[in-house]
Amino acid sequence: MDFDLSEEQRLLKESIDGLLTDSYDFEQRKKYMAEKGGWSKTVWLKLAEQGLLGLPFSEADGGFGGGGVETMIVMEALGKALVLEPYLATVVIGGGFLRHAGTDAQKAAHVPGIIDGSKTLAFAQLEKNSRYDLFDVATTAKKKGDAYVIDGEKFVVLNGENADTLIVTARTKGDRRDKSGIGVFLVPANAKGVAKKSYPTQDGLHAADITFTGVEVGPDAVLGNPEDSLALIERVVDEARVALCAEAVGLMDESLKTTVEYIKTRKQFGVAIGSFQSLQHRASDMFVATEQARSMSMFATMANDFEDAKERSNAIAAAKVQIGKSLKFVGQQSIQLHGGIGMTMEAKIGHYFKRLTMIENTFGDTDYHQRRVADAGGLI
């Protein structure tokens, strides 16, 4: 049992923290947000230069063979700096599908572009009525000779606006809520029949609603078993949830720090408001919530390697519950303790609150995961 970082992991943390300290303060972030697509290609290439975009890929695929802890370190740092760039969509999720199910040819076609920063990906999964059930897929992929023809609508596809390649879940067989019959397809974003409606999201990221109308892809587009890939999707989405937990911990750390600094300097009635016990206790509770979230983020990171898929999913669901509860408390109280200034776009705390809030509703909210844990018979 050991919670310390190895020497290499410590260096990784220093390196990404250093990079973001230099190139990602709140003012710089505003500039990146105004760039085309809503994030900075320059920063993205810096992440590539430091090897961070190749972190989870095996050395054989040109990566660094990093594991869950390495991703946790990076996601925490990205959260702390409120980073806009599509690391989750491209490296964690896109990379995850390629790592777990990509053929050599698929990896050769996509991984080098991810690692050098020239290509980004997006995961087109959410549908109008699917909410958080990953198996609820109405989009169809009909076989046509060797090829598949994809029809359907996907919503709130993170990085959907900019991605070069879309990873699309689509049904090859069965009814909308059947657990089998789901496939995963690599679709070029510029394929014929792909139509996008792009927009910024509440937290300053960018997403798109994407319509697929008779989009034809070859057999080389199929990731894994086209008729039975739910386990693959769950595996990758679990990794995304773990990454989101770590990002949320970084966001909470920074929110707490910013809030504590604020109440130490803001004066009312002639004294720093942080000298009032009601505010001190609130800040202490924020600390407790953040530490409990950190513990569960670590747990989720380690659980990601559990061999039993049910045990893994249950543990990660539990982590998402704790993170959801903690982030809501820390986010809301950060605004409350900032008072009026916390309500403004010009203070950074509100932006942290918004990102935290969006994380709760990504890949299953607190209620959804709590129900999953309950249905699995709990943890003890």
Add this chain to the structure above:
Amino acid sequence: MDLAFTREEQAFRDEVRQFFRDNVPPDTRRKLVEGRHLSKDEMVTWWRILNKKGWGVSHWPKEYGGTGWTSVQHYIFNEELQSYPAPQPLAFGVSMVGPVIYTFGNEEQKKKYLPRIANVDDWWCQGFSEPGSGSDLASLKTKAERRGDKWIINGQKTWTTLAQHADMIFCLCRTDNNAKKQMGISFIVFSMKSKGVTVRPIQTIDGGREVNEVFFDDVEVPYENLIGEENKGWDYAKFLLGNERTGIARVGVSKERIRRIKDLASKVESAGKPIIQDPAFREKLAACEIELKALELTQLRVVADEGKHGKGKPNPASSVLKIKGSEIQQTTTELLMEVIGPFAAPYDVHGDDGSNEAMDWTAQIAPSYFNNRKVSIYGGSNEIQRNIIAKAVLGL
């Protein structure tokens, strides 16, 4: 980072578990499971079994009878003990006064007291709180005046847990009225059989007799019963209270209670089926289990940190343990109440020795719920814990 226990640690867990299976008297275990109070005899019998095994004062230095275990081993031992469940060692002797004596006491005191603490030849109680000194403990008024080779002690202590069983008390007494309040306190130990000591029970809301008032009326105590230096008692008290940082989360206790909730909830019916199948109840239980898992991990972080870097500088996460640990213990007793619903009502009668055995075991569930309100009050109330986090961790 690695969550797995080593093979040696796993083997140690098996050894500890097996020892409990073979040695905890079944009736003692049953009473704990059912939330009953134990008699003095039942507790002492078990502690002596533990001491004979060499595990009675496991965390003490080896020279005084400790085991030399690693932090992780201590963690495992406590978890197994709490979740078996078996009675935990008497904290007042083993975790509180013992470490003060072997750290600050003289050789004679060590020889005189430590072996008797380990074997519970003396039952110790704690003389800290007073009617006017709860959270503001340093304002205490019980006075010890030096008269020749004696202390003359006058005053009153309260919330003295199981003082009715006690042979000895360790007491914070004011020995200098002119110094700043923290600087005029001494740490004095004496026999509860001394002339002038009166113990009066306080009945708590669960109907039990766990705590007492203790009155001192011109109690004569030999001067040599002072531990450490005169007027340094506050330092020893802080040392004592900071000593048990990780046990306070009582993760094993809550785990055991959750198993009990599940067991009961699969038997008790609601709307024609076991209440465990009621989605609302199940989700509440899951929420509690998740919080407990987070606490367990937080505790493991603290334990691993102590193992690596020593106990010198506490991990900031350790402040979380008391607050969350007590909240979760309370939630588990609430869930038990919810499971038995209207059958929580029947009231049991307690024997003079604090034990109770008279009625159906469900009769213990409401008292246990009432009794557990104490856990967020004692040991520095949760509000005091929040003050500590605000000051020591957040710098407010």
